[in-house]
Amino acid sequence: MRDVRRGSYNGRRRLAAAAFATLVGALLSGAAAAAPSAGAVLPIPAQVLPGDGAYHVGAMLDVRVPARDAGAAAAARYLAELLARLGGPACDVRAGRPATGAIAFERHTGLATEGYALEVRQDGVTIAASSDAGLFYGAVTLSQLLPPPGSPAELPAQRIRDQPVYAWRGLMLDSARHFQSPAFVKSMIDWMAWHKLNVLHWHLTDDQGWRLEIRKYPRLTSVGAWRLPAVVGPPMPRYGGYYSQREVRDIVAFAATRHVTIVPEIDMPGHAQAAIAAYPALGSTDGPPPAVSARWGVHSYLFNPDAATLGFLEDVLAEVVELFPGRYVHVGGDEAVKDQWRASARVRARAHELGRDDPEALQAYFTERMGRFLAARGRRLVGWDEVLRPGLARDAVVMSWHGTSGAHAAAVAGHDAVLAPWPTLYLDNRQSALPSEPPGRTRVISLEDVYAFEPRDPTLDDAGRHHVLGVQANLWTEHIRTEPRLEWMALPRAAAVAELGWSPPERRRWPDFIARLAAFAPRYRALGLHAADSAFAVDARLATSPAGIEVTLANQSRFGEIRYTTDGTEPGPSSARYATPLSLAPGTELRAATFAGPERIATTWSRRLDPESIARRGTGELELCTDGVGLLLEPRRPDGGANGVVAVDIMNPCWIYRGAELGGGASISAAVAPLPFNYELGADLAKVRIGDGNARGAELEVRVDRCDAAPVARLSLPAEPAAATLAAVRLPPLPGRHDVCLRLVRPALEPLWAVEWVEIGE
Numbered sequence: 001m002r003d004v005r006r007g008s009y010n011g012r013r014r015l016a017a018a019a020f021a022t023l024v025g026a027l028l029s030g031a032a033a034a035a036p037s038a039g040a041v042l043p044i045p046a047q048v049l050p051g052d053g054a055y056h057v058g059a060m061l062d063v064r065v066p067a068r069d070a071g072a073a074a075a076a077r078y079l080a081e082l083l084a085r086l087g088g089p090a091c092d093v094r095a096g097r098p099a100t101g102a103i104a105f106e107r108h109t110g111l112a113t114e115g116y117a118l119e120v121r122q123d124g125v126t127i128a129a130s131s132d133a134g135l136f137y138g139a140v141t142l143s144q145l146l147p148p149p150g151s152p153a154e155l156p157a158q159r160i161r162d163q164p165v166y167a168w169r170g171l172m173l174d175s176a177r178h179f180q181s182p183a184f185v186k187s188m189i190d191w192m193a194w195h196k197l198n199v200l201h202w203h204l205t206d207d208q209g210w211r212l213e214i215r216k217y218p219r220l221t222s223v224g225a226w227r228l229p230a231v232v233g234p235p236m237p238r239y240g241g242y243y244s245q246r247e248v249r250d251i252v253a254f255a256a257t258r259h260v261t262i263v264p265e266i267d268m269p270g271h272a273q274a275a276i277a278a279y280p281a282l283g284s285t286d287g288p289p290p291a292v293s294a295r296w297g298v299h300s301y302l303f304n305p306d307a308a309t310l311g312f313l314e315d316v317l318a319e320v321v322e323l324f325p326g327r328y329v330h331v332g333g334d335e336a337v338k339d340q341w342r343a344s345a346r347v348r349a350r351a352h353e354l355g356r357d358d359p360e361a362l363q364a365y366f367t368e369r370m371g372r373f374l375a376a377r378g379r380r381l382v383g384w385d386e387v388l389r390p391g392l393a394r395d396a397v398v399m400s401w402h403g404t405s406g407a408h409a410a411a412v413a414g415h416d417a418v419l420a421p422w423p424t425l426y427l428d429n430r431q432s433a434l435p436s437e438p439p440g441r442t443r444v445i446s447l448e449d450v451y452a453f454e455p456r457d458p459t460l461d462d463a464g465r466h467h468v469l470g471v472q473a474n475l476w477t478e479h480i481r482t483e484p485r486l487e488w489m490a491l492p493r494a495a496a497v498a499e500l501g502w503s504p505p506e507r508r509r510w511p512d513f514i515a516r517l518a519a520f521a522p523r524y525r526a527l528g529l530h531a532a533d534s535a536f537a538v539d540a541r542l543a544t545s546p547a548g549i550e551v552t553l554a555n556q557s558r559f560g561e562i563r564y565t566t567d568g569t570e571p572g573p574s575s576a577r578y579a580t581p582l583s584l585a586p587g588t589e590l591r592a593a594t595f596a597g598p599e600r601i602a603t604t605w606s607r608r609l610d611p612e613s614i615a616r617r618g619t620g621e622l623e624l625c626t627d628g629v630g631l632l633l634e635p636r637r638p639d640g641g642a643n644g645v646v647a648v649d650i651m652n653p654c655w656i657y658r659g660a661e662l663g664g665g666a667s668i669s670a671a672v673a674p675l676p677f678n679y680e681l682g683a684d685l686a687k688v689r690i691g692d693g694n695a696r697g698a699e700l701e702v703r704v705d706r707c708d709a710a711p712v713a714r715l716s717l718p719a720e721p722a723a724a725t726l727a728a729v730r731l732p733p734l735p736g737r738h739d740v741c742l743r744l745v746r747p748a749l750e751p752l753w754a755v756e757w758v759e760i761g762e
């Protein structure tokens with residue numbers, strides 16, 4: 001199934017302290033009775049009990065840790081670092097007995113692993129835990145409770161008892177399709193920890209790149225880490241990168257300071273094309289060796305099951321276990337289409353020798369053998385749910401991506417399982433249909449969709465439920481080329497994942513979560529994180545009417561107040577509040593933004609309302625006719641300047657312009673851009689609509705009301721694959737408003753064309 005523009009806050013980097021206090025106050029007014037002061041903690045703690053009075057937060061906090069307690073000292077230093085980054089009070093961290101007013105870290109046996117108790121009294125604050133991780137999470141919670149300097153410096157007295165529901169609270173990072181810098185990986189680990197996420201599943205190998213230095217096999221990275229990007233037009237320089245073992249050790253050491261376990265993934269027997277490009281003898285065909293792929297989708301190259309190849313994979317895993325000290329090693333196992341194995345006499349003979357004539361049983365042999373190798377080194381194998389086959393070692397962990405059924409089946413069979421289901425926890429799906437979304441998949445998985453995922457499986461008995469280790473969201477990066485975009489796709493949905501993994505179900509309530517998240521917007525900014533504002537951003541719908549231009553404003557989460565101006569000024573907390581659709585004169589400069597109390601929590605939307613600009617709709621304002629493989633792609637080459645984003649169903653490139661006024665006989669024009677058709681679709685390739693026999697060259701067929709009606713007009717595309725504005729053609733007059741459908745027909749798969757905008761006007 002894995003087969004995708006940045007927006008950013010343009011506000012002040014640091015929130016004025018007074019505004020923060022009012023904001024949190026405004027946000028908490030609803031939830032305060034239930035959970036005083038825990039309102040801005042994320043994930044929500046298991047239990048918060050109000051106390052009497054308040055703790056006065058001074059400009060310098062006296063922080064005390066027990067003597068010779070390295071874990072407590074590390075947690076205290078982390079608190080100091082966090083507060084410095086968040087613009088909070090300074091900390092004086094020392095070992096010794098706490099004086100009155102101090103923030104004291106203490107050891108208490110009897111608290112659950114990763115759990116902590118945090119007590120705020122008038123005369124001080126205590127963070128107690130039995131484990132280093134518990135003290136660390138107590139520090140995280142306190143960093144979220146404490147306001148920045150200058151705010152009302154009273155922290156209400158309270159007692160928090162907290163511990164996670166699940167031990168596995170993960171994110172998967174695909175560094176194979178696109179490579180991220182070691183600094184980015186560390187930053188991700190850092191913000192994960194601040195959300196109490198504790199597993200980074202690191203997808204290091206795939207058809208498009210091998211990203212981990214393996215000393216014994218240098219070609220894996222000298223060859224396998226580089227590919228020639230698929231582009232229309234002149235070739236681009238090779239793309240790639242890899243992590244040296246020194247860099248990996250540094251990242252692993254950093255992760256340990258954040259209580260994050262890294263689970264490396266070496267995908268096998270499929271997703272192996274980059275490795276086979278480096279060492280063709282690992283493959284299952286006798287044909288010419290493949291290149292490292294620049295295509296997306298499910299590839300056919302599989303490792304062969306020869307003794308030499310299995311030995312190679314064990315050599316690789318031997319270096320992997322040296323590098324990664326965690327208990328788990330992921331060996332992939334997904335999407336291994338067996339065509340090459342079936343076609344190869346050599347593979348069939350080997351399968352027969354192993355007593356595994358059935359290709360699925362042969363894959364199971366792979367998994368069993370790697371599982372034994374890992375078990376002998378004290379590690380547990382993790383695999384995608386395809387590894388769940390008879391013979392799978394009892395302690396293997398099954399990662400459920402085919403919805404939740406893999407986890408269910410695994411748990412029933414007595415295996416531990418992790419929930420990472422497509423589509424809800426696949427964060428390459430865009431989070432809104434706003435034009436500000438970066439490339440990804442066009443399916444919308446909103447913040448609320450993620451939050452609504454329920455990890456508890458009511459059909460499992462207690463024993464089965466204990467096998468569910470936790471939840472994980474996956475960041476596949478085929479279409480996520482840059483680090484800021486990756487952060488945008490991850491945050492704030494990762495905050496929802498964190499709460500699913502950490503907080504008890506009875507504490508999880510969407511209205512409360514979204515209010516706490518709004519209070520996080522300034523914190524994300526303070527930490528320099530490019531979190532998406534999609535849940536709060538203004539979504540404007542415009543329509544011309546005899547009275548002027550009608551504007552409907554909304555936002556996805558229905559949280560906060562939308563305020564607007566019509567005089568070109570930036571909306572503020574006392575600007576007019578939007579309640580019902582506005583009817584405005586042509587030429588009006590409309591600006592609107594969402595506020596939570598005094599704080600703007602999303603980028604300001606602005607537009608000059610002239611009928612021409614309303615007649616032109618960007619690709620994001622059009623609908624796709626079908627939902628085959630819908631992607632948001634960058635038609636402009638990364639080396640070619642500004643990057644717009646287009647939405648296209650690669651199986652059927654077709655767009656709908658809803659509600660066009662055709663009474664006066666309108667004209668239609670469009671801008672198009674060519675894209676490479678770099679998809680591995682297997683048998684589905686036959687389903688891609690290219691031309692219905694049309695051989696005259698590429699064009700957009702225009703239909704009215706129904707996409708299967710006879711075309712009423714055609715817009716010709718240029719003969720050369722280059723971005724172009726197409727000459728306008730007239731549409732037949734038809735009274736009233738109509739949906740207009742534009743479908744690409746082309747003589748060949750290459751290039752694919754996408755519509756950048758369509759204009760239907762006088």
Ligand code: ACM
Nearest residue numbers: 001002334384401
């Ligand atoms: C997967 O998405 N192929 C695990």
